[in-house]
Amino acid sequence: MAFAESPYAALLRTQAKDLSLPPPGEDASAVAMRLAEGLRQRMVSEGGAIRFAEFMEQALYAPGLGYYSAGSAKLGAAGDFVTAPEISPLFSRSLARQCAQMLGAVGGDVLEFGAGRGIMAADLLLELEALECLPGAYLILEVSADLRERQRNTLMANAPHLLPRVRWIDGLPQGFRGVMLGNEVVDAMPVELFKVQYGDAVPLGVRPEREGFAWCELAGDEDLSRWYWALCEELGGPLPEGYVSEANLVQGPWLTSVLASLEAGLLLLIDYGFPRREYYLPERRAGTLMCHYRHHAHPDPLVLAGLQDITAHVDFTALAETAVAAGADVLGFTAQGQFLTACGILELAQAAGEDVRTQLEVSAQLKRLLMPHEMGELFKLIAIGKGVEEPLLGFAGNDLRRRL
Numbered sequence: 001m002a003f004a005e006s007p008y009a010a011l012l013r014t015q016a017k018d019l020s021l022p023p024p025g026e027d028a029s030a031v032a033m034r035l036a037e038g039l040r041q042r043m044v045s046e047g048g049a050i051r052f053a054e055f056m057e058q059a060l061y062a063p064g065l066g067y068y069s070a071g072s073a074k075l076g077a078a079g080d081f082v083t084a085p086e087i088s089p090l091f092s093r094s095l096a097r098q099c100a101q102m103l104g105a106v107g108g109d110v111l112e113f114g115a116g117r118g119i120m121a122a123d124l125l126l127e128l129e130a131l132e133c134l135p136g137a138y139l140i141l142e143v144s145a146d147l148r149e150r151q152r153n154t155l156m157a158n159a160p161h162l163l164p165r166v167r168w169i170d171g172l173p174q175g176f177r178g179v180m181l182g183n184e185v186v187d188a189m190p191v192e193l194f195k196v197q198y199g200d201a202v203p204l205g206v207r208p209e210r211e212g213f214a215w216c217e218l219a220g221d222e223d224l225s226r227w228y229w230a231l232c233e234e235l236g237g238p239l240p241e242g243y244v245s246e247a248n249l250v251q252g253p254w255l256t257s258v259l260a261s262l263e264a265g266l267l268l269l270i271d272y273g274f275p276r277r278e279y280y281l282p283e284r285r286a287g288t289l290m291c292h293y294r295h296h297a298h299p300d301p302l303v304l305a306g307l308q309d310i311t312a313h314v315d316f317t318a319l320a321e322t323a324v325a326a327g328a329d330v331l332g333f334t335a336q337g338q339f340l341t342a343c344g345i346l347e348l349a350q351a352a353g354e355d356v357r358t359q360l361e362v363s364a365q366l367k368r369l370l371m372p373h374e375m376g377e378l379f380k381l382i383a384i385g386k387g388v389e390e391p392l393l394g395f396a397g398n399d400l401r402r403r404l
């Protein structure tokens, strides 16, 4: 017997078709429908609309229903997007060299935030083992229960003998020594969206519209206005009327708590983004918000809610300011291509194998990781530390701190 398709499942199918992409399966649509019902209820109980940051937080992390919490593949060829550790083990092996330098200096553990499928954890541990510099423990702080399970499976398959060193933790440890890492974690935090109107930042919200969702403007907000006026002061004037962009108001408190946990060692955050003056360029009139569904990037977060990734670029100046205010040192800021080269990725690539097939694969991977028009320039690393004296291996090539 054929069942009639629900109006919401039909809408999801149309949204995917409009993007020229395959429709979500029945199970995925059913989960997305429950998420959408929850979002609509929130909108009703909050007077008709919710702030975009709340929409993004639910769409990504609602327990069991959000993009990162539900069971879809997410990362990798079968998912929606790939990250640097998924492109090549050379990424994590190069990063391991920076970790080894720091573990050699301060000892201790590695703590990875948001470990995705666990590919970086496995490759990094294997390389640290080869360098005879294994950390006491490899801690993973992951907000998604589904991803924790995938991380465990990856580690079990790729580095089973190192699995006993890996511990999943629910909160920040006290007095942490060693290396903290986060690849593409800050870009996955919920952001406020704002529109410049009559010289102020008006928060954008989301309301129900027929089966789906639509944008709306919300009443002014003191925190957002204060943030916007400080931004204008720094930029030397207001942004153009109608300008839309994002404000990540959660990364500051998050970083402050992370640095309160760091007693000695290094926090390395890797992400796409800019120093603030480059982020809020007057000509970047539509911000940086981007969605990923089945390896297709598009700018509309209100479609396919719960089935696609939503992400925004990172304001690295904000990270640096928070770090200094928290009593930590900004030890380096550089582009991914420079960092990996300084850590010896080319030497590692050369040693990867002589046969033509391996060499071709490796050069394609290097191109994606290093070339300025691929990930080499847009992706940056900021190194924040406490009690670190020696210059960092990966930042020796080109230190861009002056641009922050």
Ligand SMILES: C[S@@+](CC[C@H](N)C(=O)[O-])C[C@H]1O[C@@H](n2cnc3c(N)ncnc32)[C@H](O)[C@@H]1O
Binding pocket: 068, 075, 083, 084, 085, 086, 113, 114, 115, 116, 117, 120, 141, 142, 143, 144, 147, 182, 183, 184, 185, 188, 189, 254
């Ligand atoms: C874009 S994925 C990147 C995954 C992985 N690091 C990689 O490079 O493949 C974002 C990850 O950050 C996690 N995440 C988001 N906010 C987090 C937070 N506040 N603390 C820890 N993990 C977080 C997500 O669950 C997900 O694992």
